Amino acid sequence: MSQTQRRLRNGALSSRTKPAILRARKRKNSENEEDRQVKQPRIDSSEMPKPLGDVTSSLNVERERSLTPDNPTPDTWHKFRRVTCIPSPVTTRKQPLPKLSWAEQEQVWTLMCRKDRLYLRNSDYLALHPSLQARMRAILLDWLTEVCEVFKFHRETYYLATDYIDRYLTASENVPKQQLQLIGITCLFIAAKIEEIYPRNLSEFAYVTDGACLENEILEKELVIVKILNWDLSPITSNNWLNTFLQLAKELPQEEVPGAEGSPDDHNFVFPCYSPLTFVQVARLLDLCTLEISSLSFSSSMVAATALCHMLSPQLATKVSGYSLEDMKDCYDWMAAFAVTVHEMDPVQLKSFSQVPQDDVHNIQTHSVDLEILERAQIRLSQIRSSSSRKSPEMTGVSVAMLTPPKTDEKARVGMEYAG
Numbered sequence: 001m002s003q004t005q006r007r008l009r010n011g012a013l014s015s016r017t018k019p020a021i022l023r024a025r026k027r028k029n030s031e032n033e034e035d036r037q038v039k040q041p042r043i044d045s046s047e048m049p050k051p052l053g054d055v056t057s058s059l060n061v062e063r064e065r066s067l068t069p070d071n072p073t074p075d076t077w078h079k080f081r082r083v084t085c086i087p088s089p090v091t092t093r094k095q096p097l098p099k100l101s102w103a104e105q106e107q108v109w110t111l112m113c114r115k116d117r118l119y120l121r122n123s124d125y126l127a128l129h130p131s132l133q134a135r136m137r138a139i140l141l142d143w144l145t146e147v148c149e150v151f152k153f154h155r156e157t158y159y160l161a162t163d164y165i166d167r168y169l170t171a172s173e174n175v176p177k178q179q180l181q182l183i184g185i186t187c188l189f190i191a192a193k194i195e196e197i198y199p200r201n202l203s204e205f206a207y208v209t210d211g212a213c214l215e216n217e218i219l220e221k222e223l224v225i226v227k228i229l230n231w232d233l234s235p236i237t238s239n240n241w242l243n244t245f246l247q248l249a250k251e252l253p254q255e256e257v258p259g260a261e262g263s264p265d266d267h268n269f270v271f272p273c274y275s276p277l278t279f280v281q282v283a284r285l286l287d288l289c290t291l292e293i294s295s296l297s298f299s300s301s302m303v304a305a306t307a308l309c310h311m312l313s314p315q316l317a318t319k320v321s322g323y324s325l326e327d328m329k330d331c332y333d334w335m336a337a338f339a340v341t342v343h344e345m346d347p348v349q350l351k352s353f354s355q356v357p358q359d360d361v362h363n364i365q366t367h368s369v370d371l372e373i374l375e376r377a378q379i380r381l382s383q384i385r386s387s388s389s390r391k392s393p394e395m396t397g398v399s400v401a402m403l404t405p406p407k408t409d410e411k412a413r414v415g416m417e418y419a420g
Contacts, residue, residue, distance in 0.1 A: 093322035096248055102270070112236050112244075116299045119163065119235040123296035125170040131177045132169075134293045138374055140165070140184045141291055147185075147208050148365035151200055152353050153192060155283065158365040159237035160191035162290055164229060171228045182213045186221040194233060238286055241304035241321075246274040246282075248320035276350060276362035282311045283362075285342045288369045288377060289335060298331045306331040310339035337381035341373060 093113065097105035126132055141162060148158045164187035169175060175183070185205050192199040206215045226233070250273045285307045289295045295303060305321035306328050314325060325332075348368050350361055 093327075096320055096322050098248075112241075113301070115234075115236045116301050119167070119232065119300075120170075121166065121296040121299065122170045123294050125166070126293070128173045129169065129175045132175060132180065136177060136180055137165075137293055138291045138371060140180055142367075142371055142374075143181075144184055144188055145287070145365060145367045147188065149367050150208070151192075151204070152356060153188075153365055154195055154363045155239045155365045156237060156363075157188070157191045157195040159239040159290070160195060160233070160235070161188040163235050163237060164190060164225065164233070166296060167232075168225050168228050181209060182217060182221055183225070185209055185213055186218050186225055189218055190222060190225065190233065236300060238290075238300040238304040238307075239283070241301045242279070242282060242286060242307070243272070245304060245308055245317070245320040246279055247272060249316055250274050272359075276359075278312075279362050280348050280350060280366075280368075282307050284345075284348050284368045285311055285335075285339060288338050288342060288373060291369070291371075291374045292338070292378065292381075294334065298334075302328065302331050303335075306335050307339075310335060311342075333384075334381070337384055338377045340380060341377040342369075345373070 095106060095109045097109050099105060100108065126134060126137075144158060144161060147153075148155075161184070165184055168183060168187070185208070189199075189202070189205050202215050202218060205218060206213055286304065289303060289307070298306075301321065302323065305317050305323050308317040308320070309328060309332055314328075317328070318324060351364070351366055352358075353361055353364055356364060
């Protein structure tokens with residue numbers, strides 16, 4: 001008996017009826033699917049939730065703002081790339097960079113000058129904090145300098161931490177003085193993770209506070225600070241500008257030789273070729289100026305260029321910075337009291353640190369100035385400002401230390417120093 005006959009005798013479906021039923025079921029399923037598609041509500045694009053965007057844009061910022069001098073912070077990835085990667089032509093001071101084998105010098109210089117405007121500095125932010133004083137800020141930075149020397153941190157780490165402290169206090173209000181040390185050590189903790197190859201453990205940062213700041217408090221404050229700063233953690237500090245200017249002082253004479261063109265294999269601006277001793281002499285003046293809150297009235301590049309004016313020569317400073325003497329006049333007059341105070345001190349010497357290469361010791365932050373030296377400079381600055389009959393020092397090649405006549409017993413020592 002065939003398989004078909006067996007199915008008919010057992011009452012099974014015939015070969016004719018089975019395809020019809022399958023077609024009916026298939027038709028019914030397709031109709032149900034069409035009903036579900038018709039009944040499914042359509043979501044209006046206007047009702048769709050807006051994307052959260054970048055997690056770094058955690059502050060309440062308008063999404064359609066444009067880059068203007070009053071509002072220079074980018075809010076989109078496209079604008080961020082234009083600011084940091086592909087800078088558009090803007091009006092900047094004279095470009096002193098030589099031909100570079102690893103980048104376009106115009107773009108590098110434009111980006112550096114633009115960051116001077118992006119990372120704003122405000123010398124009046126203490127008005128937002130009634131419980132804080134300028135003396136407290138100086139004590140905090142003086143203590144951070146000692147911590148950096150103990151930890152063998154680089155100078156750039158200290159200057160990054162100082163920038164974070166000032167910008168955080170500028171963007172906040174009513175910070176109690178009990179929180180100042182926590183803010184300082186947290187900013188140093190953030191800067192060390194960015195700049196140092198081997199940053200210290202969190203427990204060591206808490207240890208140097210002598211129990212004033214706990215580890216969990218530092219971690220919690222870190223989140224608050226980076227949110228307030230909008231994760232803008234890469235400024236061009238005055239220490240960075242000083243390295244650039246001193247490197248230019250060695251690079252520019254080669255560029256001015258007729259017919260001397262840099263080859264693609266030149267390592268210009270890759271390895272430092274300036275004197276480490278010269279660097280630490282100028283850096284000591286920068287350290288002293290950083291302790292004074294009124295230094296925030298000037299840009300980082302202006303402070304570094306003016307320090308070269310006082311410690312080396314105005315001609316060199318204008319050559320490597322692109323600033324004119326007229327541009328630096330206000331900062332020069334302000335820094336004169338600090339430069340005189342530094343010139344009265346003994347020349348700074350390079351320190352040796354274990355496990356630090358000898359060619360890198362000048363980049364280690366040292367405690368070369370203290371609060372007593374700052375007080376002497378502040379007293380001299382107030383005397384200059386209060387004396388209406390005294391003229392501002394002329395910007396000449398004469399050493400600024402001669403602006404204030406030395407004492408009788410110091411004339412011989414000062415004369416020997418500058419003769420050498």
